[in-house]
Amino acid sequence: MLGLDEEQQTRDAGLVADDSALGTYAVAISHVRLTWAIQQLAELGPQRLSHLKIRSGEHLAAILLTSFLAAPPHKLDTDGGVDLLFRLDPDSHPKDFFARQPAAAFEVKSVPGPYRRVEDGINRTLRSGANAKGMGVEVLVESAADILRSALPIVRNIEGVLGRKVSGDVSRNGFIIIHPFDRFALETVESALMAPHLSPLPPDIHLDTVWILWFPDHLTMWSRERREWIELVFNTYDPSHLEESDLSVLQQFSSEFLTILGYSGGDPYYFSFESTSSAGGSDAQRSSE
Incomplete structure (x- = not known):
């Protein structure tokens, strides 16, 4: 867990590009935790995992939540329930994520846009x-x-959905996925951290946490407990353990997970950026599947 409180520490670590990120609270994991998460999810079996809505990115939420909560989901939505339900061990995840509830329910949504229709x-x-x-x-x-x-x-x-689906002793949380070809945030390419650029959520929103994946490289979490955005860093890796690729860290693990799942329905999150010969330009290309 990283508390980025001192200017010299943040600059020496290379985590920030400007003073706006000073004081940002961050939690970082290595790619080893993502490897572990995929293994844990695979043990749930293909029948249960088949209920994940891949084109909506539910598998991405499952991978990242399993990584940061240090536990796979106890239940996946098979009958109109919550999308992902986790049993919580207070000793296994950062204490600022949730209060003292024994379980955490998540609804996963993707921000609408044109890309999946075009794809x-x-x-x-x-x-x-x-x-x-x-x-x-x-x-x-x-x-x-x-x-x-x-x-x-x-x-x-x-x-509203979680208010109808879960009891009062279960933590209520949202996970929102933003595909860059639906909504492209400038800060995803200009800033090392996203959290400093986000305004607090309105006080009448009572979800315990709201996670936003700015696909493919940034994850932020609103903490009702702390009343602030937390940066969740997952794309650090040891080059000796992860092959060099045009794909991001999360894309590589997503591809591995979908291979284990035997999924062949097309993945809108599988693409890469490459330079073009136009002046200062770059294009996003779908990687061959």
């Missing part, structure tokens, strides 16, 4: 044997604060 069209075109060149999506670059503000109705919806 479905690309897949259909390729399956028909036609050329998909020129098919793509244009995305407006926005601030993280504006994207968060527009996602507040999703947060409130999650709170």
Whole structure:
């Protein structure tokens, strides 16, 4: 667990690019924890894991939550219940995540946008044997604060759903996934940390935590207990243990997990960025599947 309180410490560690991140509270794990998480999830068996909505990113939430909570989900939604339910061991996760509840329920939502619809069209075109060149999506670059503000109705919806589904002794939490081709936050490429750029959630939102995955590299968590955003760092790795790749750390583990699952339905989170010959430009390319 990292408390980034001193300017010299943060600059020496290379964690921040500007003074706005000073004082940010962060929790960091290594890729070894993600490896462990995939192994734990695999033990749940393909039948239970088949209920994860891959195209909505529920598998990403399962991997990251298992990693940070140090436990796989006790229950997955198979009958209209909560998306993910975890039994909590207070000695296994940071105390600032939850209060003293014995379990934590999560609803997983993705921020709407055009990309998955366009990607479905690309897949259909390729399956028909036609050329998909020129098919793509244009995305407006926005601030993280504006994207968060527009996602507040999703947060409130999650709170309402959990209010109907779980009892009072279960922690209520949201996990929101933002695909960069749906909503592209400028800070994801300009800042090492996202949390300093996010405004506090309104006080009438009573979820214990709200996790936001700014796919593929940034994860932030609103803590009702601390009344602040926490940076959750998961993309650190030892090059001697993880192969160099155009894919991000999370994309590599996601691909490994879907292989274990035997999933072949297309993965909208499987892409890479590469430079182009245009002036100062870069394109996002789907990696071959």
